[in-house]
Amino acid sequence: VSDIIGQLSKILEARKQADPGASYVSGLYQRGTNHILEKIGEEATELLIAAKDAEQSGQNSEMIHEMADLWFHTLVLLAHLGETPHDLLNELQRRFGTSGLVEKANRDNV
């Protein structure tokens, strides 16, 4: 599981050369930024709804499915705008004030 994000990033990059009619991701690139953002808005909405349903049912699988869809489309946006997840992950890490040290967890106020 450890480097799935990095692997997906390579696949998303490769999809820039693929036939937009044959690849879902290539089709997203072709339709452009507004279309990718619409998908992100849709998936964020579906995540909110699924999380409220999970709260009632105690079943999280649909919520996890929608969260994966949301992450997926944000990674497509990142690739479309010429970025890799490297800076995204670094930025995430900075939020925790860690240098990758879990032990620091109890000393920070994240």
Added chain:
Amino acid sequence: VSDIIGQLSKILEARKQADPGASYVSGLYQRGTNHILEKIGEEATELLIAAKDAEQSGQNSEMIHEMADLWFHTLVLLAHLGETPHDLLNELQRRFGTSGLVEKANRDNV
């Protein structure tokens, strides 16, 4: 960079024992699901706006910052509902029809 998500997940789990007044994440847990979902909606909105601004300026840093905020709050939701990122990452991987094999990229129609 390879296992930042896994490390953050452990920190988010540890924050369940922290003082809600001293830790931002603990405060989110205490305020509950609706509040965490409001933050996800806010961050998704800020990502859309930042992506449109990036399209104009050619500068992606603010967009990456907002995307990290969005991922961060989805990971908080996941932890709050008792899940780890393991299933999320597996679900993401399934979208690409890979078993971790980048070579498959050109054969799939993702």
Added chain:
Amino acid sequence: VSDIIGQLSKILEARKQADPGASYVSGLYQRGTNHILEKIGEEATELLIAAKDAEQSGQNSEMIHEMADLWFHTLVLLAHLGETPHDLLNELQRRFGTSGLVEKANRDNV
């Protein structure tokens, strides 16, 4: 123009008796609350994108189109949950601290 909202409300109410296959609104009712909320999320997203594009182009027509779509689907939600726009409009009015008196505008801090 003065009572369009009230007129639409009556049409939306009448659509509850219509064939879901023949009427877009009846189809929304039949698919249920989650589907109507997904549409609201989509239209809110499209409004944000159109507003950012309007900021650049100076052309507001697409933004107004998306705003009408958003209002339309919120009115469908209202009807689906058994409400009329009456309480919504009263609530809106309360935000301005007015009893319908425009003259008060300069004295309030809305």
Added chain:
Amino acid sequence: VSDIIGQLSKILEARKQADPGASYVSGLYQRGTNHILEKIGEEATELLIAAKDAEQSGQNSEMIHEMADLWFHTLVLLAHLGETPHDLLNELQRRFGTSGLVEKANRDNV
């Protein structure tokens, strides 16, 4: 209730001359389009959450409150971009294929 939207529009217009420190709406104008769009995204999110809660509780008042907040901030956006609700309401009406005739309701497939 019939012309609340028109009245609010006049108040929103008047707020363009008000002190941004003393009026909430003037403060929104001053902070600019991105800030108004962030508020619209927040209110749309809160509406989704409140609608899901209403579905469970059978109580619609919080949902109506959030819907009013959403409409309010879209009207602020409209005013900020130099528009009146006139075109918005016309656009809404067009969705129903009416010329203000409720009797047409049963003949259209809206």
